[in-house]
Amino acid sequence: MPTSAADPLLAVRGLSTGYGKINVLSGIDLTVGAGEIVALLGPNGAGKSTLLKAISGLLPRTGTIHFGGKDMSRGDPRDAVNAGLVHVVEGHRVFTQLSVTDNLMLAGYGMSAAERTRRVEEALGYFPEIAAKRNDKAVTLSGGQQQMLAVAQGLVRRPRLLMLDEPSAGLSPVLVDRVLTTAAQLREAGTSVLLVEQLIDKALKLADRVYALARGSIVLEANTKEPDLHNRLERAYFG
Numbered sequence: 001m002p003t004s005a006a007d008p009l010l011a012v013r014g015l016s017t018g019y020g021k022i023n024v025l026s027g028i029d030l031t032v033g034a035g036e037i038v039a040l041l042g043p044n045g046a047g048k049s050t051l052l053k054a055i056s057g058l059l060p061r062t063g064t065i066h067f068g069g070k071d072m073s074r075g076d077p078r079d080a081v082n083a084g085l086v087h088v089v090e091g092h093r094v095f096t097q098l099s100v101t102d103n104l105m106l107a108g109y110g111m112s113a114a115e116r117t118r119r120v121e122e123a124l125g126y127f128p129e130i131a132a133k134r135n136d137k138a139v140t141l142s143g144g145q146q147q148m149l150a151v152a153q154g155l156v157r158r159p160r161l162l163m164l165d166e167p168s169a170g171l172s173p174v175l176v177d178r179v180l181t182t183a184a185q186l187r188e189a190g191t192s193v194l195l196v197e198q199l200i201d202k203a204l205k206l207a208d209r210v211y212a213l214a215r216g217s218i219v220l221e222a223n224t225k226e227p228d229l230h231n232r233l234e235r236a237y238f239g
Ligand SMILES: Nc1ncnc2c1ncn2[C@@H]1O[C@H](COP(=O)(O)OP(=O)(O)O)[C@@H](O)[C@H]1O
Pocket: 019, 022, 024, 042, 043, 044, 045, 046, 047, 048, 049, 050, 051
């Protein structure tokens, strides 16, 4: 079934997941529209990373996941990536002993050499800071630059939806803005972003809509234009 304007790009319904016998999330409903930035907020341990892992197929889950009009409820991480659903996991994991370019080339597995090269250049176009260090080992990059590299690896797949798990963790304020600006640029290009972020004000400024997760459930869903959102969020977290 093709996606019509009314259908969200990602539609999660009644999702439950956890680790082994430990249930973490129950009955999660969440949507992301085409070209939309959606923030996913919540206190530490609320299950934000768990939700992203369940959506991308890194964790077993029940419920349904539709992406681009296709039923991906039983898909694995490779199915997700191939469909254009790309997850940049927490903690900027890059191959420190490989060069910037080689890290990006690896992200282009399965593509022709020419296509990989094209995609790597495209991804580097978002981050002049690391393009200038393309031949250096990733270990020589700053934490912020490694985070940019992790995001760039995701971009090599030309995602329709990019899920970013705390891309700003551990970064200086300037670098936080730099990394978050990329999300806005992606939206301009028609890419959707699902952003997990601890910096509530920055997330609300950037995103179109917001979900808050607490105690294993979605406790708030709102348009970021709605008034008094910061206070409502804090009440929802602790309520
Ligand atoms: N690998 C794991 N095994 C067991 N429990 C886990 C694992 N990872 C996370 N958890 C638990 O799942 C819950 C949600 O964690 P997480 O999704 O990382 O929260 P958040 O990203 O919102 O901080 C927490 O109670 C955490 O202890």
